[in-house]
Amino acid sequence: MLAELSPALIAEVQDAAKLLVSKQRICILTGAGISAESGIPTFRDKQTGLWENYKAEDLATPEAFSRDPALVWSWYQWRRKLVANKKPNPAHKALAYWQRRARANHQQLTLITQNVDDLHEQAGSIVTHLHGNLALNRCNQCQTPYKSTSDNLHSSEVLHSSDVDAIDAEALITCSHCDGYIRPDIVWFGESLPVQAWQTAEEAAADCEMFISIGTSSLVYPAAGLSQLAKQNGAKVIEINPNPTPNTIVDIIIKEKAGLIMPLLVKQITGS
Incomplete structure (x- = not known):
């Protein structure tokens, strides 16, 4: 699959893996882009x-x-x-595998989603839903x-x-x-996020060493503020999105679909 990527993208994936491989506390936020790769509008x-x-x-x-x-x-x-x-795509499956490996290695990998589908659960992940469940x-x-x-x-x-x-x-x-x-x-427009879900997200973002944003434009608040919270507390920020938004706090931008990037990234991190 590396052959499908440009040398620049390969270098970005490798740089991201080097940052992630030794970290113990990782927070991941997924958005509509990862579900769109499974055919969800x-x-x-x-x-x-x-x-x-x-x-x-x-x-x-x-x-x-x-x-x-x-x-x-x-x-x-x-x-x-x-x-x-609709079924989980390779990005969902890679995240689920990574989360299982993290638990086995006593690492903390908190997965937060803005999506209302259950594709993360279908893949086997434990996930916190910020916007509810369809x-x-x-x-x-x-x-x-x-x-x-x-x-x-x-x-x-x-x-x-x-x-x-x-x-x-x-x-x-x-x-x-x-x-x-x-x-x-x-959670409809004009409604508050679930208290427990938001508390989980805030605590994970504030405490993480690495924050990864996948398939989200980082425009919908308050979820968009999680990466800023992580950065303020010393975390590195990685964004994986074919159409990233200009964001000065991001350390590594990988401009490609999550379904292509995540299996490669997780393979480099876990070695399998």
Whole structure:
């Protein structure tokens, strides 16, 4: 696979490996780019089909759910169908392998993601979700988790209609505790991040010796501030992204897809 990379990229991977090989505390943040390599659309991608006249930013809000819960619920059922058959790519698998090796060697490798899919888990990683999990649901009113995910996915049959007005409000599920509507367990625009997840991320970033940003533009706060927190506390910062954003705190920028870089990087770090 090294033959697919330019000499400059190979040198950057080797430099990154040299920095990482002896470190005991590593924090990794992944974003939409790593999931896009598995075929999951990003929020910046234009919506298609039934939803082509809607912006994701206008549906993923508490206000949108209050205004038209059936519309928002159905959109998330459509999104669930989009990711249902997606599988981890080589970057997910490399990270999972590296994390297992780190645990065996008494190293601390904390994996944080902004993504709401479960591709890291499918690959075998232990991961903290900052923006929620698309596979989970909770009550919009009392916040009680709703367990029957299979029932929720079945209700996506409503999307067989080609007319937004035909969306079946009966697809909505109500909470057995308070009769509030069940919603995806996702952090919407304007909502706070989960307290425990954010605390885990902050502590890992502040304490790490190396911080790696993979497939994220580092523009969405507060997650984008994690690399700055790491840098302020003495960590080196590596960014792996085909389209990196100008960032003066990054020590090594590897301008390539994570699926190509991560297996090579992890091989050089672990020797296997």
